[in-house]
Amino acid sequence: MRQRDGLRLLKIEDVICLLAEQKYTTVRHTGGEDLIDDSLRTLETEFGNRFVRVHRSALVNRDYIEAIERTAEGQHQIRLRGREERMPVSRRLASELKAHFQIPG
Numbered sequence: 001m002r003q004r005d006g007l008r009l010l011k012i013e014d015v016i017c018l019l020a021e022q023k024y025t026t027v028r029h030t031g032g033e034d035l036i037d038d039s040l041r042t043l044e045t046e047f048g049n050r051f052v053r054v055h056r057s058a059l060v061n062r063d064y065i066e067a068i069e070r071t072a073e074g075q076h077q078i079r080l081r082g083r084e085e086r087m088p089v090s091r092r093l094a095s096e097l098k099a100h101f102q103i104p105g
Helices: 040-047 091-100
Strands: 015-021 024-029 032-036 051-055 058-061 065-070 076-080 086-089
Touching: 015 040, 040 051, 040 058, 051 086, 051 091, 058 086, 065 091, 076 091, 086 091
Parallel strands: none
Antiparallel strands: 015 024, 015 058, 024 032, 051 058, 065 076, 076 086
């Protein structure tokens, strides 16, 4: 992936998620995280078969999705394989995700 200060190669299977933050995109991967200049839309076009949009500002690697859960407040979130953090899912995309991954409710 191209970074502001040069080029760093990452295996796409090591990328957990891509998060849009202002002018940059944060790439969270198994070795940490990095900022890149590419837009989320560009990355979705390039890697759309491996990633799924869960929020307008987030793409998640399909291989890291362990479950889609509902919080006590009724919001949906994704539990990531091997990670404590949960990724919020927008209401608009929750039904698409559940249908795609064949999850009831």
